[in-house]
Amino acid sequence: MVLPNGNDGEKEPVESSKSRISRRSILGSSAALGGIAIAGCLGNGDDDGNGNGNGNGNGNGNGNGNGNGDADADNQVAIISSDAGFGDNAFNDNALEGLEEAADDFGFEVTQVEETETANFAARQEDLAADGSYDLIVMVGYQHWEGLAENSEQYPDQYWMLINDHVEGAENVSGWIEMNNEMSFLAGVAAGTLTHEEIEHDDSSTDPDESIVGFAGGEDIDLINAFEQSYIEGVEWVDDSIEVLTGYGGSFSDSEALNEVASSQFDDGADIVWHAAAAAGAGAFSAAQDNDRFALGVDSDQSVTDDQYADVILGSAIKALNEATYMVAEAVYEDDWGSVSGEQNLSIENEGIDFVVGQEFEGELPDSLEENIEAARQAFLDDEIELSCGPTGC
Template sequence: MTDRLTHSDESTGISRRTVLASGGTLATATVFAGCLSGGGDGGDGGDGGSTTQVAIISSPAGFDDNAFNDNAVQGLEEASEEFDLEYTTVEETQEAQYESVQADVAESGYDLIVCVGDNHTDPLTTNASEYPDQNWMLINNIVEGADNVSGWIEMNNEMSFLAGVAAGVMTQQEFEYEGSSTDPDGSTVGFVGGEDIPLINAFEQSYIEGVAWIDDGIEVLTGYGGSFSDTGAANDVAESQIDDGADIVWHAASAAGGGVFSAAQDNGRFALGVDVDQSVTEDQYQDVILGSAVKALNEATYTVSEAVVNGNFDEYVGEQNLSVAQGSIDFVVGQAFEGDLPDALTQRIDEAKTGFENDEIDLTCGPTSC
């Protein structure tokens, strides 16, 4: 296994757009990849000293995804700057290893273990019971009945809907930028998923419904690359969709999404980012990333870490949410396009957000599945 630094954007919340759009390098207290054994690098953890020790275990996409995982780490970085707290990143991309990795980390004595992604749910259902005194945070799901798990469900369906609204608006606009253009006569957009699983199926369906909310005559082409890390596979799917008329493609493929951006760039079309402002985290593609559907996951990891430091973790046990109504789900314009996109985009995005706030928009799928 190899030790390495973890990189991320420095987003601190959707309400702070200028910070959301800044990039940087995270200086983690202790960083290593792969499985732990014995005491690991976690120091004394909660059993010694006053420094709060936190470990974060990646989703299958791994860290340096410029999206979901890195956004979660960012909240811990912010917490480490504010409090006497150190964190360790544990990269494990094989879902079959999650139960044993979770257990190994729990044996190492951390005050909080953050598990990134719904893939951790079944293993954590076992380990939360096996390690009842361990504080856990699960992202993208909950563990029913566990009094030691803070389960955070981001309203990915709302986020995906906003991406669909943006795609639906822009495909009907005549827009050009540095060699890329829309095709308003075609009115076709694309979606590229990573793995074909219930979570990403919910992203897809909610995106389709966002597009239809603008105009149900817009065609939506969909496909899956089969991976959250294979940029080549995602590129192939996006290239095919562009060949079939898509002028804007959104992805829910984590690190593999770079392949969607390169397809748009190589073919004179546009793309949309996911989870964070990817016009910043993937700034080599900023000329084609019109905007990103984002969620303030960093706020969640910061909040739970702060609660552990302050001794009030119990207040966050059970289901917690990130939603449009809470200001934690949004759509942000790409850094190359600020002030240049049509007013219709801002207007329709605002209307959609108001619709969610007033419970006026009903979606087929929930945040984690359909």
């Protein structure tokens, strides 16, 4: 077992957790999340069989909402993307997936509103709330906070879900703080562990004599800076002599820019690069393939969601965001808003944060990975790890 901080000596083995987040619970299905709306009825509302909602979300940056059919006011849920947009195979798609699963189980329509301009977030929120058709409006990303702080007061009877932040005192808002710092730390532990190991798969391999890893961020903002710092601290928890290269592509959608960042890090000796760049992260995966190295995914098991890169994705640091959106939709369906109102969180403690091995590497990676990941989980539970950054900034 590789010991934290590079210390030698014996360490008591850590008992494996009896309840880990499974690939199925995180992903549901590996099919592309292309469905825009799912028709049906919510609760005991009447259904005329035609699905009658107009799907007016005024989304996608051009004022165009996506929906289908016509539905009663009680039969609809809407989701507004972050500025990365849907199709990122990570943050936005994971949130959407939970709503789609809930729609299958409880029978309602999901309207998907893609808005990539943060300046328009407040207006998109107000459009949906003023329409009066939606039992729940889900907003992906803390950038929605400013608009929601006003709109949640302006529309007190509207239920809202905010991801990555909460609105203090707003009982009609379910605000979910994802412990991204814990997730990033686990990614660092994985990278720090595996760069010491000799791994070969297809054409890719590590160079354990060098022990260099990389971090490729999207936008250079407080949120992603916290990802970076927590990742570095996870690497150093394993061995503080490991070199960590860092860089930013400047976008959550420009995969070519991120490819350049990751390629530069591979050129400088990195075995493994972890990205925190949403849809742009595909650039890190393609760089790993081009340079015969490896990468780590973020938010969901990207060896499945981006399976064209499965041969280089050793694993992914994940958060059960789909389970959170499912839970909130279920609470609305069950008329149990009190169970999700106010500040909520996804953490290691409540098994909402974890690390999973990539689908082509299951059973193939050294035991040191699971040992160190489990040791890190337990250290969080025992309050033995104090991170420099919070979940949304440093």
